Amino acid sequence: MVGEGLIKGLYVTLKHFIGTYIDDIRWLGRRYYRDEAILTRQSPKARGVFTVQYPEEKLPLPEGFRYIPFLVYEEAEDGTIEDRCTSCGICAKVCPPQCIWIERSNDPETGRPIPAPTNFYIDIDICMNCGLCAEFCPFDAIKMDHDYELASYNRLESHIFDKDRLSRPVEYYRSIRPSDYAVEEAARAEKEAAKNARRRAGSA
Amino acid sequence: MGPGVGEESLDMLEERKKTILDEIRAHFDGEILVDEREGHEGFLVAPDRLVEFATAAREELGYDYLSSVTGVDYLPDEKMEVVYHFFRSQGGPALVIKTQTPRGNPSVPSLVPVYPGADFQEREAWDLLGIRFEGHPNLKRILTWEGFYGHPLRKDWHEPYYEEDNKPFKSRWPEGDVIRIEDQIPFHKNVHYPEKFSAETWIPEGDAGLYAGLSRVPEKRSGNGQPLKTDQIVVNLGPQHPSTHGVFRMVVTLDGETIVDLQPVMGYLHRNHEKIAERNTYIMNMPFTDRLDYICSMSNNLGYALAVEKLMGIAVPERAEYIRVMMAELTRIVNHLWAIGFLLNDLGAFFTPALYAINERELVLDVFEAVSGSRMMCNYLRFGGLARDLPDGTFEVIKELVTNRLPRKVEELDLYITSNEIVRARGIGVGVLTREQALAYSAAGPVLRASGVAYDVRRADPYSIYDRFDFDIPVRNNGDVYDRYLIRIDEIWQSLRILEQVIRDIPQGEIQTGKSPYQVRVPRGDSYGRVENPKGELGFYVVSDGKPNPWRYHVRAPSFINLTAMGEMCKGQKIADVVAVLGSIDIVLGETDR
Numbered sequence: 125m126v127g128e129g130l131i132k133g134l135y136v137t138l139k140h141f142i143g144t145y146i147d148d149i150r151w152l153g154r155r156y157y158r159d160e161a162i163l164t165r166q167s168p169k170a171r172g173v174f175t176v177q178y179p180e181e182k183l184p185l186p187e188g189f190r191y192i193p194f195l196v197y198e199e200a201e202d203g204t205i206e207d208r209c210t211s212c213g214i215c216a217k218v219c220p221p222q223c224i225w226i227e228r229s230n231d232p233e234t235g236r237p238i239p240a241p242t243n244f245y246i247d248i249d250i251c252m253n254c255g256l257c258a259e260f261c262p263f264d265a266i267k268m269d270h271d272y273e274l275a276s277y278n279r280l281e282s283h284i285f286d287k288d289r290l291s292r293p294v295e296y297y298r299s300i301r302p303s304d305y306a307v308e309e310a311a312r313a314e315k316e317a318a319k320n321a322r323r324r325a326g327s328a
Numbered sequence: 329m330g331p332g333v334g335e336e337s338l339d340m341l342e343e344r345k346k347t348i349l350d351e352i353r354a355h356f357d358g359e360i361l362v363d364e365r366e367g368h369e370g371f372l373v374a375p376d377r378l379v380e381f382a383t384a385a386r387e388e389l390g391y392d393y394l395s396s397v398t399g400v401d402y403l404p405d406e407k408m409e410v411v412y413h414f415f416r417s418q419g420g421p422a423l424v425i426k427t428q429t430p431r432g433n434p435s436v437p438s439l440v441p442v443y444p445g446a447d448f449q450e451r452e453a454w455d456l457l458g459i460r461f462e463g464h465p466n467l468k469r470i471l472t473w474e475g476f477y478g479h480p481l482r483k484d485w486h487e488p489y490y491e492e493d494n495k496p497f498k499s500r501w502p503e504g505d506v507i508r509i510e511d512q513i514p515f516h517k518n519v520h521y522p523e524k525f526s527a528e529t530w531i532p533e534g535d536a537g538l539y540a541g542l543s544r545v546p547e548k549r550s551g552n553g554q555p556l557k558t559d560q561i562v563v564n565l566g567p568q569h570p571s572t573h574g575v576f577r578m579v580v581t582l583d584g585e586t587i588v589d590l591q592p593v594m595g596y597l598h599r600n601h602e603k604i605a606e607r608n609t610y611i612m613n614m615p616f617t618d619r620l621d622y623i624c625s626m627s628n629n630l631g632y633a634l635a636v637e638k639l640m641g642i643a644v645p646e647r648a649e650y651i652r653v654m655m656a657e658l659t660r661i662v663n664h665l666w667a668i669g670f671l672l673n674d675l676g677a678f679f680t681p682a683l684y685a686i687n688e689r690e691l692v693l694d695v696f697e698a699v700s701g702s703r704m705m706c707n708y709l710r711f712g713g714l715a716r717d718l719p720d721g722t723f724e725v726i727k728e729l730v731t732n733r734l735p736r737k738v739e740e741l742d743l744y745i746t747s748n749e750i751v752r753a754r755g756i757g758v759g760v761l762t763r764e765q766a767l768a769y770s771a772a773g774p775v776l777r778a779s780g781v782a783y784d785v786r787r788a789d790p791y792s793i794y795d796r797f798d799f800d801i802p803v804r805n806n807g808d809v810y811d812r813y814l815i816r817i818d819e820i821w822q823s824l825r826i827l828e829q830v831i832r833d834i835p836q837g838e839i840q841t842g843k844s845p846y847q848v849r850v851p852r853g854d855s856y857g858r859v860e861n862p863k864g865e866l867g868f869y870v871v872s873d874g875k876p877n878p879w880r881y882h883v884r885a886p887s888f889i890n891l892t893a894m895g896e897m898c899k900g901q902k903i904a905d906v907v908a909v910l911g912s913i914d915i916v917l918g919e920t921d922r
Contacts, residue, residue, distance in 0.1 A: 129747030186698035213501035220612035225504030245506040254615035260846040
């Protein structure tokens with residue numbers, strides 16, 4: 125019958141249309157601006173309206189989400205700040221668009237390189253958020269951030285991040301990537317234990 | 329659905345590979361040489377014997393499908409090389425032919441008369457490498473503009489922001505004194521013009537040539553035999569047009585509303601991907617491949633990883649293989665949903681079907697985000713494995729999607745669209761590409777299979793672990809817009825079938841062979857890694873000279889090559905159908921223009 129296909133199609137749109145109201149009734153006013161509602165709204169169980177009202181509502185980010193990198197520093201109990209970065213340059217060498225600049229300086233007395241960067245720049249206009257720097261850093265010193273709201277009014281002045289702008293405490297890293305952090309700390313503790321065991325064996 | 333092609337076992341394919349050499353030897357004894365450079369495959373043919381050889385390969389040996397044509401600039405040897413990859417549509421490994429020509433005046437005969445699918449690819453090689461193809465009907469630049477300075481893929485050509493031949497650049501470490509490159513090289517200094525060129529007086533002869541190259545409206549006669557005065561109208565569709573899915577232009581000659589001729593014009597998004605890749609180290613290219621066909625970044629990664637793994641000779645752990653297939657098939661579903669949604673948009677069903685399709689795509693993108701860290705620019709594969717394992721909970725989401733949600737939604741989409749009278753009226757018999765044309769024009773993917781050729785790289789030349797899964801290669805026989813829609817629905821069902829098997833069989837274990845280093849060692853040689861991307865055969869031709877950067881990196885882009893047949897599909901159709909035909913080919917300009 126001519127028109128049968130059209131009617132079948134209209135049935136599908138009608139189902140979608142009514143479905144949104146049924147779903148609204150089921151949630152009874154709790155459907156918007158609530159975390160649990162946002163979690164189901166874009167999940168395989170989602171029914172009805174699918175969209176999220178950004179910026180009032182935001183989808184939760186998975187832990188693996190990656191945006192512009194940041195540098196991790198550790199703060200000792202007495203307040204001294206120690207960079208994890210040793211300015212080895214691996215991140216700058218693996219960076220596909222070459223947006224990382226690292227300045228390393230030498231100790232004026234010994235002439236040896238100082239194992240901390242004098243300065244560290246990332247041009248975020250060039251960064252492609254691939255995450256290779258974080259993946260290949262042997263010291264867990266550079267990690268990918270979750271903060272994606274970086275729009276600014278002045279590209280020329282504010283889009284090259286320096287070391288101050290890039291540095292974040294290790295607690296911040298733990299808060300955005302808890303399971304990565306746990307795995308790394310476990311590996312670090314193991315290494316430390318092995319080193320101590322070797323030292324003890326050596327002194328005995 | 330027709331029967332699949334190469335339902336032979338893997339052993340038989342291996343057997344065939346051995347017999348190719350014998351066949352060729354028997355046929356052309358003494359006239360061609362085996363390429364004996366370290367790690368290189370294929371045969372060397374003298375340029376003057378090339379056409380004869382290609383004709384014989386096609387007519388007598390059955391290599392009816394020309395997959396890829398590209399050039400390589402061997403600067404130290406003062407040679408240019410053109411590399412051809414031929415396949416049989418029945419399946420089996422490649423016949424690789426190379427021909428060398430002096431670098432000073434590179435010229436080889438064109439293969440367009442034998443394989444019309446070489447058309448755009450030879451134009452690309454002329455444009456980017458400056459290799460002349462004698463006898464090509466329309467040897468003009470294709471990706472850069474007519475006034476472009478030089479041939480950018482030549483090894484001695486430098487781009488405007490040139491710093492060094494190869495990355496990593498020395499200025500980044502240890503004296504990383506940050507500069508903004510555009511400050512150092514202001515705009516007017518980074519552009520080369522041809523000699524005696526003046527931007528004020530220049531008239532783009534490219535366009536005049538383009539219009540002149542279109543065929544004319546045939547002369548009409550009135551009832552008493554007197555010639556009628558008819559106007560030939562040239563219409564430019566695009567480059568800025570919502571139906572072109574990006575910046576893409578079609579120049580059309582019209583007789584009333586009927587299309588007499590059509591020429592696609594592209595390159596507006598050209599960024600010299602291949603040059604960038606040749607400056608990069610091998611691992612750096614992985615995120616760049618995401619940006620080719622940005623709907624299918626996971627399977628782009630797979631194609632590139634396969635090409636380099638072949639050169640490196642490394643194996644991939646079981647679990648990683650399964651996850652790779654899982655991601656590639658999810659990508660196929662995403663792409664086909666997107667293609668169907670936007671085809672309906674092009675047909676005038678403004679955004680309702682597209683949004684129903686994109687809903688489901690969104691859920692798969694959430695999976696990609698959780699797995700790889702990014703929704704579209706996944707950068708997930710590494711040589712010998714994957715960047716990371718599936719995070720907790722993701723497997724369950726994929727299972728729910730594959731076994732419950734997606735089948736339901738695809739069925740709904742099918743109910744919604746397939747029997748719709750308007751879709752049928754706009755699709756059936758429109759933009760027909762016959763079986764012979766599809767093969768001759770090197771069409772790939774759904775476009776080829778909708779024309780009745782059961783050619784799918786997953787079956788014809790299996791890669792990864794596709795030989796383990798039970799699935800069909802869907803085929804449709806009419807080669808029109810409607811069949812190209814149907815084939816995509818069929819393929820989604822087959823992908824779901826593969827995914828169910830992946831979910832059932834996926835083992836635990838390692839996801840990376842050894843530790844993935846930040847600089848891989850790739851032995852000398854060349855390799856062609858190809859995958860059945862959702863849009864068609866995606867190939868990566870990589871030449872290594874043993875250094876940290878690839879000497880040559882070429883992408884056989886299905887979106888680009890499928891457009892070769894676009895003119896043929898549109899001739900005789902109405903102007904409104906162009907949009908439907910283009911939508912049914914399903915192009916992504918990131919890949920077309922590279």
